[in-house]
Amino acid sequence: xxxxxxxxxxxxxxxxxxxxxxxxxxxxxxxxxxxxxxxxxxxxxxxxxxxxxxxxxxxxxxxxxxxxxxxxxxxxxxxx
Numbered sequence: 001x002x003x004x005x006x007x008x009x010x011x012x013x014x015x016x017x018x019x020x021x022x023x024x025x026x027x028x029x030x031x032x033x034x035x036x037x038x039x040x041x042x043x044x045x046x047x048x049x050x051x052x053x054x055x056x057x058x059x060x061x062x063x064x065x066x067x068x069x070x071x072x073x074x075x076x077x078x079x080x
Contacts, residue, residue: 001041004048005029022047022077049074 005025006017023029049070061069 001036001043001045002048003045019048021073047078 003022005020005022005027007020007025008015009018010016
């Protein structure tokens with residue numbers, strides 16, 4: 001099972017899904033995991049980090065800093 005989140009974006013009148021960090025989109029993860037538990041899903045699960053996580057940061061952020069920030073973002077998602 002793949003776990004990811006998205007939001008709808010409108011580009012020139014056309015609606016498209018856009019991958020976003022888990023918890024920042026439209027997916028109701030409380031309900032999602034309630035159903036996973038209810039139906040005893042045995043796994044495996046894969047968390048997707050497909051969104052561009054550093055678009056929000058200044059272009060002067062180094063690759064090393066980006067890596068550190070990415071780990072922080074992953075921990076925030078995986079260990080709330």
